[in-house]
Amino acid sequence: MTALADLQAPTLDDLEILARDAYARLPEExxxxxxxxxxRVEDFPDDETQREMGCETPFDLLGLFRGIGLAQGGAMMQTGQFPNMVWLYRRPILDYWAENEESLGHLVTHVLVHEIGHHFGLSDDDMEAIEAAVS
Incomplete structure (x- = not known):
């Protein structure tokens, strides 16, 4: 039997390692x-998040940023405020990855940069430049 027969889908921990590696390679600024x-890496967004984001299926959302970005005055943490968080959703990411021609590491980096970047008001061009810097 070929090595392919022994392959397993990346776990939550595997995606977390990819995300930490991607984050560490992002430009310092x-x-x-x-x-x-x-x-945080979860298999799927919870039901409340799916409703809030208008998802038709649990596979519609690859990631999500929750928090207060600099553009919204979030430079200083307020008492009782949750930290800024990025969720990466493993199963939708793996589904997208299986249907497209890009590496899993690149896809995780893309989702991470875009979730953070959109929340901080960066343009698509800015985010593409950031992604290119880590490729």
Whole structure:
């Protein structure tokens, strides 16, 4: 039997390692924007998040940023405020990955950069430049 027969889908821990590696390779000025951000990997968004984001299926959302970005005055943490968080959703990411021609590491980096970048008001061109810097 070939080695392919023994392959298993990346786990939550595997995606978390990819996300931490991607974050560590981001340009320093970008990481400063999101100092203290918590990155969480879950299989799917919870039901409340799916409703809030208007998802038709649990596979519609690859990631999500929750928090207060610099553009919204979030430079200083307020008492009782949750930390800025990025969720990466493993199963939708793996589904997308299986249907497209890009590496899993690149896809995780893309989702991470875009979730953080959109929340901080960066343009698509800015985010593409950040992604290119880590490729």
């Amino acid at each position: 970008f990481r400063r924007l999101c100092e203290g951000v918590v990155i």
